[in-house]
Amino acid sequence: MNAPFFKFGLFGDEASLIVAFVIGIGFGFFLERAGFGSAKKLTDQFYFRDMAVFRVMFTAIVTAMLGLFYLAAVGWVDLSLVYIQPTYLWPQIVGGLLLGIGFIVGGYCPGTSLVALATGKLDALVFVAGVFAGIFAIGEVWPSITGFTESSNLGRLTLPEVLHLPMGLVVFLVVLMAVGGFWGAGVLERRFAASAAKEEK
Amino acid sequence: MSLLRLDRLSRNQKLALLAVALGLGALVLGGPRPGKIVLDERELAAIVEGEVDHVTPDELADWIVAGRQDYRLIDLRTAAEFAEYHIPQAENVAITALVDSDLARNEKIVLYSAEGIHSAQAWFLLKAKEFPAVYILLGGLKQWTEQVVFPEAPGESAGPVERIAFAKAAERAKFFGGASRAAAVAGPSTASAAPGGVGASGASAPTLPKVVPPPAPAPGGAAAKKKKEGC
Numbered sequence: 001m002n003a004p005f006f007k008f009g010l011f012g013d014e015a016s017l018i019v020a021f022v023i024g025i026g027f028g029f030f031l032e033r034a035g036f037g038s039a040k041k042l043t044d045q046f047y048f049r050d051m052a053v054f055r056v057m058f059t060a061i062v063t064a065m066l067g068l069f070y071l072a073a074v075g076w077v078d079l080s081l082v083y084i085q086p087t088y089l090w091p092q093i094v095g096g097l098l099l100g101i102g103f104i105v106g107g108y109c110p111g112t113s114l115v116a117l118a119t120g121k122l123d124a125l126v127f128v129a130g131v132f133a134g135i136f137a138i139g140e141v142w143p144s145i146t147g148f149t150e151s152s153n154l155g156r157l158t159l160p161e162v163l164h165l166p167m168g169l170v171v172f173l174v175v176l177m178a179v180g181g182f183w184g185a186g187v188l189e190r191r192f193a194a195s196a197a198k199e200e201k
Numbered sequence: 202m203s204l205l206r207l208d209r210l211s212r213n214q215k216l217a218l219l220a221v222a223l224g225l226g227a228l229v230l231g232g233p234r235p236g237k238i239v240l241d242e243r244e245l246a247a248i249v250e251g252e253v254d255h256v257t258p259d260e261l262a263d264w265i266v267a268g269r270q271d272y273r274l275i276d277l278r279t280a281a282e283f284a285e286y287h288i289p290q291a292e293n294v295a296i297t298a299l300v301d302s303d304l305a306r307n308e309k310i311v312l313y314s315a316e317g318i319h320s321a322q323a324w325f326l327l328k329a330k331e332f333p334a335v336y337i338l339l340g341g342l343k344q345w346t347e348q349v350v351f352p353e354a355p356g357e358s359a360g361p362v363e364r365i366a367f368a369k370a371a372e373r374a375k376f377f378g379g380a381s382r383a384a385a386v387a388g389p390s391t392a393s394a395a396p397g398g399v400g401a402s403g404a405s406a407p408t409l410p411k412v413v414p415p416p417a418p419a420p421g422g423a424a425a426k427k428k429k430e431g432c
Binding site for chain 1: 213220225226227229307
């Protein structure tokens, strides 16, 4: 039994929707359990008062990375079949900045806004309405901006290819980066939470 | 002594330690060894026998009408034949260029040729290259023409199910620039040899539509083939 299951035809298109639904619900559940259904908790990240977003995201990255690496090492996952979003350098930089601005202004990212909406938050309702308005607007102007959105296509890039390093070394470095980041996050939190408490007084 | 220290660590710290240990292991391993996937003849034979690698013209037509973009449709005929007529969304790749084309192994690939022999051969070629999701359009362009572009009305003895299916097919044929045909009971009355027909495949079928129906993008544009995968 080899993975990715869908690519090896273990289930078809219809079943894949059910699988996606189950995974999506699970994703939302754990986002909520991490406290990401609250815009307050999420925006605290940008003031370094609460680094939960950073911790959760990096933990997920490290877990998935180690899992994929070892499953591929024993031959259960064919990494060449795992979909990798192609790199469109400039469009993705601009898109990332736009998402960041929206995140700071609105207090949510797209996934967490839906989680917050599911828990009945009114600000999330406004945010999701904005998301759909944005989707509609970009859909309308899309044909006129494809010149930019399809520029600087670097294809399917991975860190080992870009850095010319063995995959195992990259895995190790990312783990070190994460653990170092977790430690640094604690330092930042203690400092900024303290100064924020002082301000409030 | 060291056990005692481990006890004092929080659960999160232990997990971080485990991650570092696994990272070190990865460092030692270096990278996933290039696994040698052996071509299993019996498995291939079972796929052929079970006909699970087929896409019927009806299925493909529904995909195109629905605007699905999660597959690549490859036309294996010559460039001249391709220019004359091709199924919307199709890309023209010669069988000799197939292995060096930009097809990725994580894509769903549907192959078609005039009748199906070439696509069956190309199927084996790609399977040997370890492409997991390769499909053949059943009956090739010939069956596509007969079933989708110019669907034939069922005979007088047809039941309601067949009639409904035909009504749907006739409606769909318009989308592909074709039209339905009367039942072939009387046989092809006119010997109007289709001048624009696709070789031998268009023997009894009327002229294939010259112009590619509107939903097809400019053929051959790799940039136009956007995949809807990932988040």
